[in-house]
Amino acid sequence: MQRKAVALISGGLDSMLAVKVVQEQGIHVEGINFFTGFCVEGHTHAIRKKDRKKPKRNNALWVAEQLGIKLHIIDIVEEYKEVVFNPKYGYGANLNPCLDCKIFMVKKAREWMEAHGFDFIITGEVVGQRPKSQRRDTMPVVQRDSGIGDLLLRPLCAKNLPPTLPEREGWVDREKLYDFSGRTRKPQMALARRFGFEDYAQPAGGCCFLTDEQYSVKLQDLWQARGDKQYEMDDIMLLKVGRHIRPSPEFKLIVSREEGEGKFLQGYRNQYPSLKTVSHAGPLALIDGTMDEEQLELAARIVARYSQGKNAPEVELEYRDTGGASRTLKVAPLPPHELKKEWVL
Amino acid sequence: MSRYVLDCRRLLCPMPVIRVQDRIAELEPGDELEAVCTDPGVLQDIPAWCRINAHEVLEVREENDEYILRIRVGEEE
Numbered sequence: 001m002q003r004k005a006v007a008l009i010s011g012g013l014d015s016m017l018a019v020k021v022v023q024e025q026g027i028h029v030e031g032i033n034f035f036t037g038f039c040v041e042g043h044t045h046a047i048r049k050k051d052r053k054k055p056k057r058n059n060a061l062w063v064a065e066q067l068g069i070k071l072h073i074i075d076i077v078e079e080y081k082e083v084v085f086n087p088k089y090g091y092g093a094n095l096n097p098c099l100d101c102k103i104f105m106v107k108k109a110r111e112w113m114e115a116h117g118f119d120f121i122i123t124g125e126v127v128g129q130r131p132k133s134q135r136r137d138t139m140p141v142v143q144r145d146s147g148i149g150d151l152l153l154r155p156l157c158a159k160n161l162p163p164t165l166p167e168r169e170g171w172v173d174r175e176k177l178y179d180f181s182g183r184t185r186k187p188q189m190a191l192a193r194r195f196g197f198e199d200y201a202q203p204a205g206g207c208c209f210l211t212d213e214q215y216s217v218k219l220q221d222l223w224q225a226r227g228d229k230q231y232e233m234d235d236i237m238l239l240k241v242g243r244h245i246r247p248s249p250e251f252k253l254i255v256s257r258e259e260g261e262g263k264f265l266q267g268y269r270n271q272y273p274s275l276k277t278v279s280h281a282g283p284l285a286l287i288d289g290t291m292d293e294e295q296l297e298l299a300a301r302i303v304a305r306y307s308q309g310k311n312a313p314e315v316e317l318e319y320r321d322t323g324g325a326s327r328t329l330k331v332a333p334l335p336p337h338e339l340k341k342e343w344v345l
Numbered sequence: 346m347s348r349y350v351l352d353c354r355r356l357l358c359p360m361p362v363i364r365v366q367d368r369i370a371e372l373e374p375g376d377e378l379e380a381v382c383t384d385p386g387v388l389q390d391i392p393a394w395c396r397i398n399a400h401e402v403l404e405v406r407e408e409n410d411e412y413i414l415r416i417r418v419g420e421e422e
């Protein structure tokens with residue numbers, strides 16, 4: 001009877017190798033990829049015009065195609081919030097809850113495995129590869145808290161770990177698995193050469209925006225401004241776009257940096273009031289929060305500062321509310337020294 | 346054979362792919378689905394997803410900044 005494994009596919013090299021290793025042992029593998037909303041794949045390239053010329057592939061899909069396996073992409077945006085709000089094991093260097101994230105994903109994969117009659121799960125994890133989620137002492141935590149127990153096989157480092165059920169039952173031959181450990185990438189690269197894999201993605205740091213310092217600062221600011229750790233899909237998407245400037249606790253501006261972003265932000269004008277320069281070419285800015293007349297003037301002066309009219313005595317802007325009603329403002333662009341550094345997130 | 350339309354406007358990848366995937370799961374082999382998208386990323390991602398899962402992209406057109414992909418649902422394995 002052919003055994004079936006479901007593999008967690010991130011789009012990086014490690015999960016690709018892990019799949020190939022068990023495929024070579026005659027196991028039927030299908031991939032599962034989780035979309036948390038914070039994934040690095042896609043998004044920013046779709047938004048920024050300058051990146052558009054170079055088409056960006058989705059690495060998880062690409063990996064699946066190279067391996068000849070099906071890929072199931074699962075939207076976990078809503079459920080994942082709990083992981084981000086309240087990680088039992090805390091955050092990493094930034095707002096990345098890596099250990100909780102791993103546990104959550106393995107748990108979801110387990111549910112999928114049970115619903116689809118698969119036998120076990122494989123991941124591309126390597127002991128000691130990541131500071132928190134892939135340590136010798138945290139790996140058993142993933143197995144325990146996700147409920148998967150010894151149905152989780154990590155082909156790249158299996159020989160450093162106790163034998164799992166698929167090994168004990170002889171579904172896979174432990175001798176043909178690997179003993180990689182530590183942060184070095186050399187064994188992975190050698191194995192990739194052996195399999196003839198080229199052009200694979202080498203993600204630096206992590207697989208999602210939560211490992212990004214700049215991004216984490218903006219998310220923290222959002223939580224602080226709202227008074228709780230809430231976010232919607234639009235919020236976390238907008239954190240990837242434009243300059244975020246908070247001159248006061250009540251509001252922030254999201255100012256486009258180029259045409260592609262301007263066009264993208266335009267799609268949000270019915271959800272957020274906006275400012276756009278009209279006398280000079282310039283950015284579109286969304287206003288997140290509430291403001292009085294004086295603050296609106298300051299906001300307009302900031303936006304004017306990023307327009308072609310930054311050195312002009314006066315710039316004309318259009319303020320548009322979410323209902324589409326608009327009016328004109330005339331302001332002097334804010335001189336650079338008045339734009340406080342701490343406003344820029 | 347039935348034809349369906351799926352609105353994926355304003356969704357960014359991989360959301361359009363997920364919507365197409367989940368919709369196709371409800372359709373019969375031979376049915377056609379037209380996905381109307383605005384993220385140009387779908388021009389790579391939806392065909393890639395279809396290739397892996399044995400569905401066929403019959404047509405790709407661009408109309409007023411929208412990308413429309415017509416997909417024929419493949420046979421179950």
Ligand code: SF4
Pocket residue numbers: 096097098099101102133205206207208209210211
């Ligand atoms: S980098 Fe992001 S997606 Fe990857 S394990 Fe950490 S929290 Fe999860």
